[in-house]
Amino acid sequence: MVANAVRWTVQDLEAMPDDGGWKRYEVIDGELFVTRAPHIFHQSAASQLHIALGNWSEKTASGRVFETPGVVFSPDDGVIPDLVWVSHERLENGVDESGHFTVAPELIVEILSAGKTNEQRDKETKRKLYSLYGVQEYWVMNWRLKTIEIYRRNQAQLELVCTLFSNDKLISPLLPEFEMAVDQVFR
Numbered sequence: 039m040v041a042n043a044v045r046w047t048v049q050d051l052e053a054m055p056d057d058g059g060w061k062r063y064e065v066i067d068g069e070l071f072v073t074r075a076p077h078i079f080h081q082s083a084a085s086q087l088h089i090a091l092g093n094w095s096e097k098t099a100s101g102r103v104f105e106t107p108g109v110v111f112s113p114d115d116g117v118i119p120d121l122v123w124v125s126h127e128r129l130e131n132g133v134d135e136s137g138h139f140t141v142a143p144e145l146i147v148e149i150l151s152a153g154k155t156n157e158q159r160d161k162e163t164k165r166k167l168y169s170l171y172g173v174q175e176y177w178v179m180n181w182r183l184k185t186i187e188i189y190r191r192n193q194a195q196l197e198l199v200c201t202l203f204s205n206d207k208l209i210s211p212l213l214p215e216f217e218m219a220v221d222q223v224f225r
Contacts, residue, residue, distance in 0.1 A: 044070075045068035045114070046065045046068055046069065046070040046114075047065060047068070047113045047114055048065055048110050048112075048113055048114070048115070048116035049113065050065070050070075051063050051065060051116060059075060060074065060075050061073065061074060061075070062074075062075070062106075062118050064116060064117045064118055065114060065115060065116050065117075066114075066115055066117065066159075066163055066164070066167055067114055067115065067167070068114045071159060073151060073156065074151075076120075076149070076151055077151070077152075077181075079181050079224075080120075080149045080150075080151065080181055082181075082224075083149055083179055083181045083223055083224055084105055084120045084121050084147070084149055085105075086222060086223050086224075086225065087121060087147065087179075087218070087223050088103055088105050088121055090216075090218045090222070090223075091103040091121075091123055091213075091216070094213065094215070094216045095123070098214070098215070099126075100125060100126065100213075101123055101124050101125040101126055101128075101129065101144070102123070102124060102126070102129060103121065103122070103123045104121070104122050104124070105120065105121055106118050106119070106120060106121075107119070107122055107137075107138070107139055108136070108137070108138035108139065109122070109138065109139040109142075109143070109146075110134065110138045110139065110140055111140075111142070111167070111170075111171045115167060115171075116138075117164065117167070119143075119146045119147065119148055119164075120147055120148050120149045120179075121146075121147035121149075122139070122143035122145060122146050122147070123143060123144060123145040123147075123213070124139070124141075124143035124144060124145075125144055128141050128142075128143065128144065142168070142171040142172040142173045143173065144173070144174045144175065144212055145173070145174065145175045145176075145177070145210070145212060145213070146164075146168055146173050146175075146176050146177075147176075147177045147178075147179060148160040148164060148176075148177075148178050148179070149178075149179040149180075149181060150178065150179065150180045150181070150182075152182075160178055161178055161187075164176075165178075165189060165196050168196055169191070169194060169195045169196045170194075172191075173191070173196065174190070174191050174212055175188065175189065175190050175191070175196075175210060175212050176188075176189040176190075176196045177189070179223070181224055184203065184204045184220065184221070184224045185201055185202060185203055185204075185220075186201070186202040186208060186220060186223070187200075187201050187202075188200050188201070188202065188210075202220050203220060204220050204221040204224065205220070205221065206219075206220045207219055207220070208220055208223065
């Protein structure tokens, strides 16, 4: 343990330099994480999934999908997932005056950026955070390998239930009748 270690808060993020969106700042358990703007194929996968989830949400009138929203769980935990889906019920009272989520969306999607540190943050650190705050499903997408890991809530933990490959279909009990070919996500 480091004596007098800096403990970051969501409030500290307000003082970060505005660099035109080239960096993403997040705080998890008081630790600052800084990532670069994602690869265009990372963004393409997010957009493809956003469109499909958006169309399904419109058809079912059950919720909304958002790309890169701020999610503030506590003063020490504020993140910017790649994509979230939230029911109308949670959305109704779950957004602060700044437009940040203050409740856990039912579904959070992260798309892996290159590097061991980024993978560890998304697969371990963020999964633990999302488990703690009640996310129901967590999808970790790897656009390079064209895979999607599906984590579902079991008791108080998000547990890996399957890994989907390009010839599989993306479905979820959380999203009745939603279906998308995995290869369509990464086209």
